[in-house]
Amino acid sequence: MxxxxxxxxxxxxxxxxxxxxxxxxxxxxxxxxxxxxxxxxxxxxxxxxxxxxxxxxxxxxxxxxxxxxxxxxxxxxxxxxxxxxxxxxxxxxxxxxxxxxxxxxxxxxxxxxxxxxxxxxxxxxxxxxxxxxxxxxNITQHELVPKHEVLSKEEKLELLEKYRLKETQLPRILPVDPVARYYGLKRGQVVKITRRSPTKGVGGDGENCGGGMLHAGEDRLKSTEAPRLGELFLFVKRVFWVWFVFFCIWLWSLRNIHSLARREVSAIDPWPCRIHVTMSNLPSQPSRIVSTNPSLSCPVLLPDSAQTYRCPIANMSHLSYFNDPAAGKHLREAYNFSQSVRVGPNIHLSGQGGWNEKLEFSSDLSEHLEQAYLNIETALRAAGVERGWEGVWSVRSYHCPMNEEAFDKMVELNKKYMPNHAPIWTCVGVAALALPPMMVEIEVVAHIQE
The missing domain is CATH 3.40.1340.10 (RNA polymerase, Rpb5, N-terminal domain)
Structure with missing residues (x-):
């Protein structure tokens, strides 16, 4: 030159x-x-x-x-x-x-x-x-380059407050931008850009104006002549992490497949109850019928072919059973059943008859019913129902024989033992009861007042 x-x-x-x-x-x-x-x-x-x-x-x-x-x-x-x-x-x-x-x-x-x-x-x-x-x-004096004004900190805060913006909501200007290099912009600085509009002329007071903030992640010196090794390294690093994530996902899925293939099924059957259904007892559309196992209260959907169904038996260890120390103890030992059980806030009594402490029965119907009501009172208090019959809300009585005398006596006893309320009551006549001397068997449900 x-x-x-x-x-x-x-x-x-x-x-x-x-x-x-x-x-x-x-x-x-x-x-x-x-x-x-x-x-x-x-x-x-x-x-x-x-x-x-x-x-x-x-x-x-x-x-x-x-x-x-x-x-x-x-x-x-x-x-x-x-x-x-x-x-x-x-x-x-x-x-x-x-x-x-x-x-x-x-x-x-x-x-x-x-x-x-x-x-x-x-x-x-x-x-x-x-x-x-x-x-x-000087690129700032070129006719195609709009006017750039670097805002002070006070002007920047005023701008953000006026338009209710955050810094991250402003458009970004990279430090390699020629105008950004001309003004030596640093991270966080805001530039007001005034452009000429063909319809409104030069914008003023924000009209036809734009703003930009130097990108927060690019606060470092860059030269147009210097090799961009940093950018190349960043690209390689991103590609590496993408492939690494995919490799980890593939490895995890492969491990699960192998673990499923090698898993051994336990020989212990977790379904101890099996219900066998045959087609001979089913109607024409058995797939719409829901049956119930009476011993387990387990609903079963019957299919179109004979199969075996299994349902788990519930764990009953959380229930509390009660027996009075007199007749209840003898019945528990002789027939293996409890007088009452607590389910939630309720006490359910098994059928009570007119027996005395020696399990003897009166031949008089009136005395028989009186003794049955006394037995229920004793069983309720043994189960924790301090109010006795006052806590009963459901009564179911089975009579053998079922006649007017038995019905009238039951009404009388209900009024005597439950004068302040009328429970629900089901009265049923049956051909025979469990023990031959029994003339009545009464089930009740009582509520425990906490």
């Missing part, structure tokens, strides 16, 4: 750099943003072109008083590669003058190791790398 072309190129880059620094809020001499080519050549030109060391400048921010340092690389050939040494010297200058931000403008290409220097010192200083080719034209 000849000297005149180099001067013209650096003059345009110099104007863009000064305008960029000014737009970021730093103090810039007015003549530096309007300097002509002739003035630039007279000030910074030499016999061999431009003195790049003279282009180094320090700028101070208008509000925060922080410093920004701009340096141009000394190489003049666009194809020359810049190594790590110039970048280390640039970082040392930033540390020496306590500059928060540094802009390094280079003409050639950066080596991968040189790009890593900027990342290494990112915690102390923000180093921004710009090739001269990106600064020949």
């Amino acid at each position: 000849d000297n005149q072309a180099q001067i013209t190129r650096l003059h345009r880059v110099w104007l863009t750099v000064n305008q960029m620094v000014l737009d970021r809020g730093y103090v810039v001499a007015e003549n530096e943003t309007t300097i002509t080519r002739e003035e630039f050549q007279n000030t910074y030109g030499t016999a061999s072109g431009v003195d790049r060391t003279a282009l180094r400048q320090f700028f101070r921010h208008k509000e925060s008083n922080s410093q920004l340092y701009v340096e141009f690389s000394t190489n003049t050939e666009t194809g020359e590669t810049i190594g790590i040494k110039p970048l280390r010297a640039f970082a040392a200058t930033l540390a020496e003058h306590q500059c928060a931000v540094g802009i390094y403008v280079y003409a050639g290409k950066l080596s991968p190791s040189a790009s890593k220097v900027a990342l290494a010192v990112a915690a102390q200083h923000s180093i921004e790398l710009f090739p001269e080719s990106d600064l020949i034209v």
Whole structure:
């Protein structure tokens, strides 16, 4: 590149750099943003072109008083590669003058190791790398680029409060965006973008305006010339995790298949009750009939063919059984049944007859019924029903014989033992009862008052 072309190129880059620094809020001499080519050549030109060391400048921010340092690389050939040494010297200058931000403008290409220097010192200083080719034209002054304004913290809070937004609801701008690099945007900063509308003109006060926030996960320096090894590594890592998840799912399913194939069925039958049904006893549509095993109260759906059905026997260990110490004890030993059982808040009594403590029966019907009611009272109190007959709400009596005398006596005894309420009552006449001397057998259900 000849000297005149180099001067013209650096003059345009110099104007863009000064305008960029000014737009970021730093103090810039007015003549530096309007300097002509002739003035630039007279000030910074030499016999061999431009003195790049003279282009180094320090700028101070208008509000925060922080410093920004701009340096141009000394190489003049666009194809020359810049190594790590110039970048280390640039970082040392930033540390020496306590500059928060540094802009390094280079003409050639950066080596991968040189790009890593900027990342290494990112915690102390923000180093921004710009090739001269990106600064020949000020992109913010192009007619197709809308106006961008970086909002202050107060303006940002006012915007979010006005529209009731969260930061995550704003559109994102990547740090590699040319305008984001021009303004040196950092994570969390919001930019107001004013676009020209063909129908409404230039938007104002939010009209035809848009906003963007720098992506929260991309707060790091990037150079357009630096190889994007980080992005490649991120892509490889994502692909690896996807395949790893699929491999784990496949391995888990394979393990379950093998475990099912090797599982041994226990020889213990968990269905101890078997109900055998034959077609000879079924009507024309047996599949619609529901039968019940009388001993287990287990509903069974009968199919169209003879099969064996099984239902589990419920565990009865949670129930409480009671017997009075006199006749109840003898009946328990002789016939293996209990006088009463508690199911929830109710006491269910088995059939009580007119026996005395020695299991003797009276031949007189009236005395027989009286004794049966006394036996029920005794059994209820033995089961914990302190109110006795006052807690009974269901009565079922079986009579042998069933006549008017027996019925009238039952009505009399019901009124005598339950004067304050009338329970439900079923009175049935039967041909015979369990023991020949028995003339009545009465079942009752009583409620325990907690």
